[in-house]
Amino acid sequence: MNKIFAAFLLKFTFQRQLGITLALGIFMLALFSSVVGSWQANQRVRSNLLEQGQHITENLARQSALALTYASADNAFEAVNATLSFPGVDSVAIRDANQRVLLQRGNTDPAEFSIQVDQARGTDKKTGKQAVAVLDAESPNAWRFTAPVYSQPVSSPFSEVATPELLGHVTVVVSKAVLTQMAAGIFVANLITSFSFALLILFLIRFLTDRMTQPLNQLSVNMGRAEAGESQVRAVLDGPKDIADMAHAFNSMMSVLEERAAEISQLNIDLERRVAERTDELEAANKELESFSYSVSHDLRTPLRAIDGYSLILLEDYAGKLDVEGMRLLNVVRDNTSRMSQLIDDILNFSRTGRLELTFAEIDMEKLAHRVFEELQPGVVGANLQVEIEPIPPLKGDSAMMHQVFVNLLSNAIKFSSAKEVARIKVGASTGGGETIYYVKDNGAGFDMQYANKLFGVFQRLHGVTEFDGTGIGLAIVKRIITRHGGRVWAEGEVGKGATFYFSIPTPTRNQPDGNMQ
Amino acid sequence: MTDNNGIVEILLVEDNPTDAELAMRALKKNNLANNLVWVKDGAEALDFLFCRGTHAGRDTKCVPRVILLDLRLPKVDGLEVLRTIKHDERTKHIPVVVLTSSKEDRDITESYQLGVNSFISKPVEFEAFAKTVAELGMYWLLINHPPLAGK
Numbered sequence: 001m002n003k004i005f006a007a008f009l010l011k012f013t014f015q016r017q018l019g020i021t022l023a024l025g026i027f028m029l030a031l032f033s034s035v036v037g038s039w040q041a042n043q044r045v046r047s048n049l050l051e052q053g054q055h056i057t058e059n060l061a062r063q064s065a066l067a068l069t070y071a072s073a074d075n076a077f078e079a080v081n082a083t084l085s086f087p088g089v090d091s092v093a094i095r096d097a098n099q100r101v102l103l104q105r106g107n108t109d110p111a112e113f114s115i116q117v118d119q120a121r122g123t124d125k126k127t128g129k130q131a132v133a134v135l136d137a138e139s140p141n142a143w144r145f146t147a148p149v150y151s152q153p154v155s156s157p158f159s160e161v162a163t164p165e166l167l168g169h170v171t172v173v174v175s176k177a178v179l180t181q182m183a184a185g186i187f188v189a190n191l192i193t194s195f196s197f198a199l200l201i202l203f204l205i206r207f208l209t210d211r212m213t214q215p216l217n218q219l220s221v222n223m224g225r226a227e228a229g230e231s232q233v234r235a236v237l238d239g240p241k242d243i244a245d246m247a248h249a250f251n252s253m254m255s256v257l258e259e260r261a262a263e264i265s266q267l268n269i270d271l272e273r274r275v276a277e278r279t280d281e282l283e284a285a286n287k288e289l290e291s292f293s294y295s296v297s298h299d300l301r302t303p304l305r306a307i308d309g310y311s312l313i314l315l316e317d318y319a320g321k322l323d324v325e326g327m328r329l330l331n332v333v334r335d336n337t338s339r340m341s342q343l344i345d346d347i348l349n350f351s352r353t354g355r356l357e358l359t360f361a362e363i364d365m366e367k368l369a370h371r372v373f374e375e376l377q378p379g380v381v382g383a384n385l386q387v388e389i390e391p392i393p394p395l396k397g398d399s400a401m402m403h404q405v406f407v408n409l410l411s412n413a414i415k416f417s418s419a420k421e422v423a424r425i426k427v428g429a430s431t432g433g434g435e436t437i438y439y440v441k442d443n444g445a446g447f448d449m450q451y452a453n454k455l456f457g458v459f460q461r462l463h464g465v466t467e468f469d470g471t472g473i474g475l476a477i478v479k480r481i482i483t484r485h486g487g488r489v490w491a492e493g494e495v496g497k498g499a500t501f502y503f504s505i506p507t508p509t510r511n512q513p514d515g516n517m518q
Numbered sequence: 519m520t521d522n523n524g525i526v527e528i529l530l531v532e533d534n535p536t537d538a539e540l541a542m543r544a545l546k547k548n549n550l551a552n553n554l555v556w557v558k559d560g561a562e563a564l565d566f567l568f569c570r571g572t573h574a575g576r577d578t579k580c581v582p583r584v585i586l587l588d589l590r591l592p593k594v595d596g597l598e599v600l601r602t603i604k605h606d607e608r609t610k611h612i613p614v615v616v617l618t619s620s621k622e623d624r625d626i627t628e629s630y631q632l633g634v635n636s637f638i639s640k641p642v643e644f645e646a647f648a649k650t651v652a653e654l655g656m657y658w659l660l661i662n663h664p665p666l667a668g669k
Contacts, residue, residue, distance in 0.1 A: 298590055301619040301642050306536035309644035313543070334643075341642035348621070 015209045022205055030194030038187035045182050053145045053174040056086055057133035061147035061170045064094050068149050068167035073103040080105050088178045096168040145172045215239030219247055293351050300344050308337040346473035353480050358398040366392050369427045372406040384422045392429035393436055395505045401481045408474035409440040409501050415468055417444030435504040443498040455491050527553035527659055529582040531563040533591050544648035550655040560594025567609050581612050584658035589618040604633035611665050613658055
């Protein structure tokens with residue numbers, strides 16, 4: 001039951017719910033009041049009809065006395081006709097004291113009256129007068145009234161008042177049709193009136209709920225429009241006060257929301273402007289850096305060349321005036337000039353690896369390793385070099401930069417293993433975990449693992465200049481290039497036993513766009 | 519530094535006197551510096567080539583066989599000098615060798631776009647520098663055949 005009610009509440013609109021409930025109530029009320037009203041009216045009409053029937057019967061009894069006295073039906077004829085002319089009178093019968101029928105008119109089946117209402121017949125004991133008519137039987141369709149007929153008291157000065165003599169009975173049957181008709185009429189009239197009022201009230205309620213739900217529906221439509229992204233949606237302040245208040249609340253909420261949206265878009269514009277400003281600043285800074293490195297490359301070289309050139313001129317033109325120590329000192333000057341020049345080149349190279357845009361292409365790393373070894377071969381001095389390059393997978397990257405990576409790693413390997421009797425260098429790779437790890441392994445000087453984190457720093461050197469030459473930029477360049485390719489670099493080593501330098505490059509996934517890693 | 523005949527073989531455009539001296543020393547060692555003119559900025563280089571300003575009295579037909587041009591120059595920048603030379607009918611046939619300390623890609627690219635005949639980055643070590651200068655002097659003066667000058 002509860003479930004049905006809950007479903008009813010959920011399924012229909014408020015207006016429909018109210019309408020159905022009220023309609024049901026009002027129709028029940030109309031029906032009830034009609035029934036009660038018509039019952040009451042029925043009772044009243046019934047008692048009136050009964051009274052009327054008694055009256056008619058009594059009248060007939062009085063008028064039948066003469067006919068019974070003389071046993072002459074003709075004498076009662078007129079009275080019987082008059083009685084029959086009353087509405088509802090079905091039949092009339094006059095009987096004598098011995099229950100013989102003197103006169104009978106109309107058709108009534110005596111068997112119809114199964115219910116004997118009153119058996120009493122005879123005189124009114126109290127008054128001694130002629131008895132009143134009684135309702136002696138009733139059927140669903142009719143009433144039967146019976147009244148005794150007494151002889152007329154003879155008013156004679158000679159005789160005493162004689163006791164009236166029972167002459168017979170009159171019986172009048174009155175149909176209930178009138179009552180039934182009237183009851184039905186009253187019931188129908190009541191019903192029509194009630195239903196008319198019920199309909200009127202329903203229309204009134206419908207009008208009122210319309211006035212309430214119309215603005216609510218309108219509000220809901222407006223909210224839908226606002227939700228769909230329409231701007232400047234406002235509800236009309238219409239309908240009952242509470243609904244209008246709600247519409248007002250909706251309007252102020254929409255105003256606040258629009259203000260917020262405007263604020264956010266303003267913030268966005270500001271943010272974009274600031275990003276653009278910062279980008280400009282960054283670009284300017286980058287330009288400045290470029291012009292700085294341009295100056296470095298151009299302006300620092302010129303004085304160096306002069307130092308070197310004039311030292312050489314001294315050595316050539318004034319050789320006779322210089323002793324051995326003087327010559328040695330000038331050569332120290334020239335060595336340092338050359339070193340300074342190398343440093344400048346390395347700095348520029350390092351900054352270039354950070355600046356240049358990467359051009360991604362498929363690189364055959366194995367082929368590249370072989371090529372770099374061939375390029376480096378002429379510089380190899382001393383050691384008996386054994387190179388092993390395993391089959392290694394290709395990668396997507398900037399080929400010039402990857403070339404640089406191999407040049408730096410392999411030249412390091414050659415350099416640091418040059419003191420060995422047999423220098424062994426191995427290039428290999430392994431794939432897994434979404435990346436390919438390449439390594440260059442040598443059996444050279446190695447390094448102390450506690451300084452491993454310093455290896456890839458700019459100008460970080462773990463060996464003295466006299467031991468192995470170099471500026472300490474090579475591994476920093478390697479790290480920068482690999483980082484720009486999205487990979488990592490690290491190293492393992494042991495003093496005197498060799499070192500292994502690793503770099504990893506992410507394996508490209510199918511849906512990943514080629515390149516564009518910075 | 520022109521000789522008596524007014525013949526100019528090399529025009530050296532170089533603002534740095536030490537670089538100029540080193541270059542001239544290297545050329546002189548190979549006997550290539552006899553007809554060499556040294557100007558110290560881009561404006562003077564253009565004045566010399568188009569015989570105007572301090573070089574107004576010069577014979578326009580006497581153009582150098584090769585111009586050694588530095589890029590970073592006072593007044594008129596080396597690339598601008600190159601552009602002017604290569605855009606002028608009178609001078610566009612003269613071989614221009616950019617001789618600079620710069621190794622910047624953009625300098626190289628732009629020089630070639632402007633029509634430079636050769637781009638040489640000066641080595642810092644004097645021996646290498648001297649060798650380079652001597653070789654390029656030899657090439658442009660002795661090996662290379664220029665079109666007939668002044669036509």
